[in-house]
Amino acid sequence: MSRPAAEDSAACHEKEFDVDLFVIGGGSGGVRAARVASGHGAKVMLAEEYRLGGTCVIRGCVPKKLFVYASRFRDTFEEATEFGWRLSAPHFDWRSLVAAKDREITRLERLYAAGQEGAGVEVVRSRAVLEDAHTVRLINNGRRVRARVILIATGARPELPHFDGIELGITSDDIFDLKTFPRRLVIGGAGYIAMEFAGLFAALGSDVTVVCRGSNVLRGFDEDVRQAVAGSYTNRGIKLMVGDSIRRLERRGGHVGDGDDAGRINVTTEQGGRLVADQVLLAFGRTPNTTSLGLERAGVKTEADGAIVTDANSRTNISNIYAVGDVSNQFNLTPVAVREGHAFADSMFGKNAWQVDYSNVPTAVFSSPEIGTVGLTELAARAQYLAVDVYKVRFRPLKAAVTGDCEASLLKVIVDCESDRILGIHIFAPEASEMIQVLAIAVGGGATMKDLMSVMAVHPTVGEEIVAMRTPTVRYDRREATTSPLASAAV
Ligand SMILES: Cc1cc2nc3c(=O)[nH]c(=O)nc-3n(C[C@H](O)[C@H](O)[C@H](O)COP(=O)(O)OP(=O)(O)OC[C@H]3O[C@@H](n4cnc5c(N)ncnc54)[C@H](O)[C@@H]3O)c2cc1C
Numbered sequence: 001m002s003r004p005a006a007e008d009s010a011a012c013h014e015k016e017f018d019v020d021l022f023v024i025g026g027g028s029g030g031v032r033a034a035r036v037a038s039g040h041g042a043k044v045m046l047a048e049e050y051r052l053g054g055t056c057v058i059r060g061c062v063p064k065k066l067f068v069y070a071s072r073f074r075d076t077f078e079e080a081t082e083f084g085w086r087l088s089a090p091h092f093d094w095r096s097l098v099a100a101k102d103r104e105i106t107r108l109e110r111l112y113a114a115g116q117e118g119a120g121v122e123v124v125r126s127r128a129v130l131e132d133a134h135t136v137r138l139i140n141n142g143r144r145v146r147a148r149v150i151l152i153a154t155g156a157r158p159e160l161p162h163f164d165g166i167e168l169g170i171t172s173d174d175i176f177d178l179k180t181f182p183r184r185l186v187i188g189g190a191g192y193i194a195m196e197f198a199g200l201f202a203a204l205g206s207d208v209t210v211v212c213r214g215s216n217v218l219r220g221f222d223e224d225v226r227q228a229v230a231g232s233y234t235n236r237g238i239k240l241m242v243g244d245s246i247r248r249l250e251r252r253g254g255h256v257g258d259g260d261d262a263g264r265i266n267v268t269t270e271q272g273g274r275l276v277a278d279q280v281l282l283a284f285g286r287t288p289n290t291t292s293l294g295l296e297r298a299g300v301k302t303e304a305d306g307a308i309v310t311d312a313n314s315r316t317n318i319s320n321i322y323a324v325g326d327v328s329n330q331f332n333l334t335p336v337a338v339r340e341g342h343a344f345a346d347s348m349f350g351k352n353a354w355q356v357d358y359s360n361v362p363t364a365v366f367s368s369p370e371i372g373t374v375g376l377t378e379l380a381a382r383a384q385y386l387a388v389d390v391y392k393v394r395f396r397p398l399k400a401a402v403t404g405d406c407e408a409s410l411l412k413v414i415v416d417c418e419s420d421r422i423l424g425i426h427i428f429a430p431e432a433s434e435m436i437q438v439l440a441i442a443v444g445g446g447a448t449m450k451d452l453m454s455v456m457a458v459h460p461t462v463g464e465e466i467v468a469m470r471t472p473t474v475r476y477d478r479r480e481a482t483t484s485p486l487a488s489a490a491v
């Protein structure tokens with residue numbers, strides 16, 4: 001598609017601007033916004049300082065999921081023998097996995113570049129910073145670009161607290177490219193990244209310890225799911241040190257840069273625990289990329305944590321500057337960044353203005369088994385609604401009957417008693433991410449428990465359990481101040 005010349009495009013009629021839209025950051029939110037805006041006829045320039053595709057493609061969702069796939073072969077090999085297969089001892093080669101991952105993200109990066117080019121977006125490989133509310137400076141060559149509208153889509157980076165020796169740790173940015181497989185991995189934090197990498201590295205053969213500051217992992221998730229995943233990880237040999245955090249890291253020998261990036265690290269925890277690790281993964285959350293971006297020169301307001309303050313249209317306090325994705329630190333998920341970028345571009349440059357609906361954003365943790373969740377947790381529902389029914393079932397998938405796996409899957413549905421509407425669904429089971437994607441359609445559409453029960457099952461599947469629920473396990477009723485166990489289901 002040919003790009004409209006500056007003089008032809010709507011805003012660049014005003015000759016004071018070089019482009020209609022300047023996008024800072026070529027990650028999930030930025031590339032979507034740039035492509036869609038260009039499709040609406042805007043003259044668009046996008047600056048990316050590292051690699052096109054951003055966190056998700058280069059060092060987030062995609063490489064992580066590839067590693068998760070790799071890790072699941074361990075169970076598959078073991079289970080296969082129960083189903084009659086005879087295999088010679090499988091051997092895992094870390095470097096081959098890293099190389100396969102590199103091939104795929106390079107392919108995706110090229111696709112992203114082609115997508116931008118095909119849409120007529122001018123991509124510049126440079127860090128970009130704001131000079132004022134309409135001027136962006138490219139650090140590579142000092143060029144100044146005047147833009148009618150600026151979109152900040154710079155994402156986030158790993159948050160690092162302060163403790164001695166923290167520089168010996170690595171973050172999720174580094175873990176995908178380690179030269180040597182870490183036989184002993186200590187992980188600080190117990191959120192998404194900690195739990196996903198704990199699970200996958202344990203399955204690949206690492207001895208994993210998670211140091212969790214809180215009383216349980218995955219704060220904010222449904223309590224039953226938190227307990228289920230903690231129990232499952234413990235059964236799989238992952239050590240969970242709850243109520244503790246890392247105090248100090250010290251090198252024990254070996255040198256960084258000697259070709260072996262596993263240097264053996266002594267880890268001391270606040271509770272006096274001592275551990276030895278080849279690598280220490282720091283997974284303490286992420287902080288918005290707003291440092292040295294020139295926001296103060298443009299007058300853009302941020303929160304104390306650096307997040308850009310935006311309204312429901314992703315607009316900042318400066319009327320021509322917008323921000324989407326992790327840089328506004330709300331739902332730090334790829335599909336949210338993408339949708340924010342799309343809504344911004346349609347609303348600003350197309351004929352259809354719309355806003356992102358943040359209710360019922362589904363999410364998954366790619367542990368094994370997975371967690372899938374949408375809507376309110378049981379505790380949140382009980383706080384917000386007068387009467388809540390909780391349907392809960394624990395079961396063993398059919399495959400487990402043959403493999404002898406004793407791990408129970410969990411399905412949980414939270415329902416508003418007054419309207420019968422489903423408020424939340426929480427799953428800890430194989431393929432929970434796939435199930436929750438589809439169930440989110442029902443929850444977002446206002447489905448009731450009666451609707452769910454009326455659906456015919458697909459048999460034999462894991463998902464059929466969710467349409468087979470008939471009686472609530474427990475009812476919390478503040479109208480009558482009662483809590484009644486309603487079913488003796490095996491929970
Ligand atoms: C390990 C990990 C796993 C994850 N897994 C999932 C998952 O399974 N599912 C999910 O939904 N989400 C996942 N996420 C979150 C997801 O990656 C982010 O929410 C998403 O990438 C945010 O998109 P974004 O466009 O806001 O920012 P990003 O994708 O981070 O893009 C920002 C881009 O801006 C560039 N940049 C920054 N500053 C400048 C500047 N001044 N000039 C030029 N360029 C700049 C950066 O280099 C980067 O490419 C994961 C994150 C991590 C870290």
Ligand SMILES: NC(=O)c1ccc[n+]([C@@H]2O[C@H](COP(=O)([O-])OP(=O)(O)OC[C@H]3O[C@@H](n4cnc5c(N)ncnc54)[C@H](O)[C@@H]3O)[C@@H](O)[C@H]2O)c1
Binds near residue numbers: 190218286331
């Ligand atoms: N599957 C997915 O969708 C997926 C996967 C990975 C990451 N992400 C996104 O990336 C974000 C970042 O992931 P994350 O796991 O780093 O963050 P997180 O917010 O999920 O978890 C951070 C963890 O660090 C702990 N923590 C924070 N500060 C600490 C300190 N000083 N000492 C000890 N513990 C501390 C918290 O208690 C928590 O357990 C996620 O919130 C999510 O939005 C999503």
